[in-house]
Amino acid sequence: MxxxxxxxxxxxxxxxxxxxxxxxxxxxxxxxxxxxxxxxxxxxxxxxxxxxxxxxxxxxxxxxxxxxxxxxxxxxxxxNAIEKEVLEKVLTMSHGYLHPLTFLAGTRFTVSDLNHPFVTEAYMHDSWQLELAPPHFWKDQDIYQLFLHCELEDEVSYQQEIPELDFRRWTSGARTCDVNLTKxxxxxxxxxxxxxxxxxxxxxxxxxxxxxxxxxxxxxxxxxxxxxxxxxxxxxxxxxxxxxxxxxxxxxxxxxxxx
The missing domain is CATH 3.40.50.1000 (HAD superfamily/HAD-like)
Structure with missing residues (x-):
């Protein structure tokens, strides 16, 4: 070829x-x-x-x-940004489970909890300056991807409740996963x-x-x-x-x- x-x-x-x-x-x-x-x-x-x-x-x-x-x-x-109503579903679940999120927009990213140990772990090898997410950041920006910071067993609930999204663990031992539209x-x-x-x-x-x-x-x-x-x-x-x-x-x- x-x-x-x-x-x-x-x-x-x-x-x-x-x-x-x-x-x-x-x-x-x-x-x-x-x-x-x-x-x-x-x-x-x-x-x-x-x-x-x-x-x-x-x-x-x-x-x-x-x-x-x-x-x-x-x-x-x-x-292809994630629809606002889908983002709202994730936000509601993550608040209930006390799982932090990283919101990835086109030109910047923000984090819902800067001090959570899973967030600290996710960014420990990086030099990027973390910024706390304003309350309506996800509404004001086009969000193309999320990071969900949680244990692997907790990820299953999100997959079952929000079929519009796909959750893929960074590595087998990571406590963070990529969240993207299923399509x-x-x-x-x-x-x-x-x-x-x-x-x-x-x-x-x-x-x-x-x-x-x-x-x-x-x-x-x-x-x-x-x-x-x-x-x-x-x-x-x-x-x-x-x-x-x-x-x-x-x-x-x-x-x-x-x-």
């Missing part, structure tokens, strides 16, 4: 958890460009959580918020971007490691799961490479003959 684009997740894929992108991965991205193969980032992160990665890699086409927001060559082409995932945002580029899904390669990558890996012609991925992610892929710590993106691209 003559692949035309490589789509890369950030955390756990090009960026080892808690570390920086390796020279080997940087070099692989540059080699793709030298061969006129487009490089796209598709992440669960917000744009403002991705600025340094975007700057360092030079990528200008991106999918954010697990597919709810997409840019092509630096210009917005797609966005929104990385495959949706990637499809919008590929359509804009004039590239068919089977002409694309995607690398990912998380539960939020499953639809994207299934969509493209060659889905590649990182070695650290859970079994259900690997089952959605056509190939498994090494972990991010072992430069799995570079190894996978070499194995596919792209670099």
């Amino acid at each position: 003559n692949y035309k684009v490589v789509i890369l997740d950030i955390d756990g894929t090009i960026l080892p958890h808690g570390k920086t992108i390796s020279p080997a991965t940087f070099g692989a991205i540059q080699q793709l460009r030298d061969k006129n193969i487009k490089v796209v980032i598709a992440t669960g992160r917000a744009p403002y959580f991705s600025n340094s990665i975007i700057h360092d890699t030079g990528v200008d086409s991106m999918v954010f918020f697990n597919g709810a927001y997409a840019y092509h060559e630096g210009k917005e082409i797609y966005k 929104s995932n990385k495959a949706v945002g990637v499809s919008k971007l590929l359509e804009k580029m004039g590239i068919a899904p089977d002409e694309a390669i995607a690398f990912g490691d998380g539960l939020n990558d499953i639809e994207m890996l299934s969509l493209v012609g060659m889905g590649v799961a990182m070695g650290s991925a859970r079994d259900e992610v690997k089952q959605a892929a056509k190939m498994v490479t090494f972990s991010a710590e072992e430069d799995g993106v570079r190894f996978g691209l070499e194995r596919l003959g792209l670099i």
Whole structure:
């Protein structure tokens, strides 16, 4: 297959958890460009959580918020905010359970409880300045994603009561999960971007490691799961490479003959 684009997740894929992108991965991205193969980032992160990665890699086409927001060559082409009535359902439940929320809008994020231990845990490795959410922040802003800070067993109640939303745990031991519209995932945002580029899904390669990558890996012609991925992610892929710590993106691209 003559692949035309490589789509890369950030955390756990090009960026080892808690570390920086390796020279080997940087070099692989540059080699793709030298061969006129487009490089796209598709992440669960917000744009403002991705600025340094975007700057360092030079990528200008991106999918954010697990597919709810997409840019092509630096210009917005797609966005899909969570409906206010759905947000109100989450807010009501979270208040009842005393679970804090992070609200992710287009240009900023706020947190309902700055001192909750689950919030502190979620942001302990990051340098972002946390801001307390004003009472009507969720009404005044378009919210594209939430972080629900709770134990895994508590997540089930939200899934049962709010079927409009999808809840995906960051990692198996995390006490925070991404919250997105059920009809929104990385495959949706990637499809919008590929359509804009004039590239068919089977002409694309995607690398990912998380539960939020499953639809994207299934969509493209060659889905590649990182070695650290859970079994259900690997089952959605056509190939498994090494972990991010072992430069799995570079190894996978070499194995596919792209670099």
